[in-house]
Amino acid sequence: MAALHEITATVNGERRRGHAEARKTLAxxxxxDLALTGTHLGCEHGVCGAxxxxxxxxxxxxxxxxxxxxxxxxxxxxxxxGPADGTLGPVQQxxxxxxxxxxxxxxxxxxxxxxxxxADNPQPSDAEIREALSGNLCRCTxxxxxxxxxxxxxxxxAGGEKVAAPAGATH
Amino acid sequence: xxxxxxxxxxxxxxADAVALLAEHTDEAKPLAGGQSLxxxxxxxxxxxxxxxxxxxIGELRGVTREDGTLTVxxxxxxxxxxxxxxxAAAVPLLARATPYIGHFQIRNRGTVGGNLAHADPASxxxxxxxxxxxxxxxxxxxxxxxxxxxxFFIGTWTxxxxxxxxxxxxxxxxxxxxxxxxxxxxxxxxIARRSGDFAxxxxxxxxxxxxxxxxxxxxxxxxxxxxxPERARAAEESLVARSPSADDLAEIGRLAVEGLAxxxxxxASAAYRRRVGAYLVQRVLGRALEEARG
Numbered sequence: 001m002a003a004l005h006e007i008t009a010t011v012n013g014e015r016r017r018g019h020a021e022a023r024k025t026l027a028x029x030x031x032x033d034l035a036l037t038g039t040h041l042g043c044e045h046g047v048c049g050a051x052x053x054x055x056x057x058x059x060x061x062x063x064x065x066x067x068x069x070x071x072x073x074x075x076x077x078x079x080x081x082g083p084a085d086g087t088l089g090p091v092q093q094x095x096x097x098x099x100x101x102x103x104x105x106x107x108x109x110x111x112x113x114x115x116x117x118x119a120d121n122p123q124p125s126d127a128e129i130r131e132a133l134s135g136n137l138c139r140c141t142x143x144x145x146x147x148x149x150x151x152x153x154x155x156x157x158a159g160g161e162k163v164a165a166p167a168g169a170t171h
Numbered sequence: 172x173x174x175x176x177x178x179x180x181x182x183x184x185x186a187d188a189v190a191l192l193a194e195h196t197d198e199a200k201p202l203a204g205g206q207s208l209x210x211x212x213x214x215x216x217x218x219x220x221x222x223x224x225x226x227x228i229g230e231l232r233g234v235t236r237e238d239g240t241l242t243v244x245x246x247x248x249x250x251x252x253x254x255x256x257x258x259a260a261a262v263p264l265l266a267r268a269t270p271y272i273g274h275f276q277i278r279n280r281g282t283v284g285g286n287l288a289h290a291d292p293a294s295x296x297x298x299x300x301x302x303x304x305x306x307x308x309x310x311x312x313x314x315x316x317x318x319x320x321x322x323f324f325i326g327t328w329t330x331x332x333x334x335x336x337x338x339x340x341x342x343x344x345x346x347x348x349x350x351x352x353x354x355x356x357x358x359x360x361x362i363a364r365r366s367g368d369f370a371x372x373x374x375x376x377x378x379x380x381x382x383x384x385x386x387x388x389x390x391x392x393x394x395x396x397x398x399x400p401e402r403a404r405a406a407e408e409s410l411v412a413r414s415p416s417a418d419d420l421a422e423i424g425r426l427a428v429e430g431l432a433x434x435x436x437x438x439a440s441a442a443y444r445r446r447v448g449a450y451l452v453q454r455v456l457g458r459a460l461e462e463a464r465g
């Protein structure tokens with residue numbers, strides 16, 4: 001049995017502590033040790049983006065980091081991204097409104113990535129949205145609903161009114 | 172857990188890191204951003220007894236400009252380089268090539284030094300370092316040395332770094348200095364099936380003009396075109412003291428890929444890569460010249 005490392009991190013605003021082998025990824029630590037199973041694992045080698053979380057303010061793939069590296073870090077997962085009362089945040093609401101998900105497996109990674117993207121670029125062009133989404137794979141939607149959701153979320157976050165999803169975004 | 176077990180070290184200084192490398196040599200691997208190493212460990216393409224995490228070494232981060240040189244410390248994130256006005260002003264080619272690396276989530280954690288030391292032949296920054304004649308600063312327990320980019324890349328994933336050495340910084344000649352004067356231009360282009368994928372082929376170009384508008388110096392780097400990033404020396408030399416027209420550029424492109432043996436795989440044939448490579452050189456050279464001519 002390899003040595004266990006003590007890991008203390010602020011996760012979704014709470015101080016959490018656990019022990020893990022050095023080779024355990026942050027994604028596995030969140031899911032198995034902290035019971036935060038909203039972070040999903042698709043490919044486990046950095047391609048699909050399903051495991052995206054915030055670490056110290058930037059969106060990263062939690063399967064490409066070891067948990068021991070997150071000792072002392074501030075982490076936000078999908079569980080901590082919406083309002084504390086359990087209602088949907090503007091990005092989550094936009095995904096629901098615009099059919100930005102079907103099976104939902106990829107959705108946590110998309111929601112985190114879109115939060116990060118819109119924080120950096122609150123008024124993105126269509127091309128910028130497509131580029132920003134390129135690091136997350138979705139096998140159901142064909143992406144059109146997701147693109148519509150990002151546009152709606154950008155408007156909501158800017159304090160404007162919601163835009164209706166385009167007709168082509170409903171399949 | 173997918174990677175094989177390893178012992179984890181998190182030094183907080185370069186001195187401690189190189190001491191660990193001296194102790195464990197080829198049983199140890201420095202862990203930078205981990206965006207290439209961790210997948211390789213997860214897929215068990217490689218394994219090490221010891222990983223030396225560089226992320227807690229503050230002295231390995233940051234960008235400084237001094238006397239016509241921009242120094243990028245090895246653990247500076249690709250995100251920082253991509254968004255730094257100082258990098259965009261001093262080494263435009265580096266700033267413009269960086270957004271082509273992976274996706275923004277990868278660049279948030281990926282580092283400049285990690286990318287270069289990984290030495291993937293389809294990666295952008297090695298070609299940038301080659302084309303600009305960057306220098307690599309390398310430290311070990313017995314001192315430090317500088318390696319020119321032209322001597323750094325040995326083969327696929329193989330560099331001039333010895334197993335007890337650590338890449339600590341990369342020195343790029345800055346715009347407005349001796350190598351790349353005020354009348355210079357830079358461009359990067361690549362072909363990838365999907366945004367963020369490794370390039371099937373790519374090219375970077377830097378040109379500097381003399382007082383009469385002829386090319387004083389040219390740097391052309393190709394990636395995805397062989398086992399290492401390639402420098403198109405013959406094409407560069409053919410450009411010096413000339414002011415090529417648009418018609419000449421196709422010929423330069425063909426010259427740039429002459430003698431290259433890119434891989435033939437399921438993603439693209441060698442013939443396709445050569446053809447696309449020649450065309451990309453034509454395009455980046457055209458754009459760099461346009462910028463230099465102003």
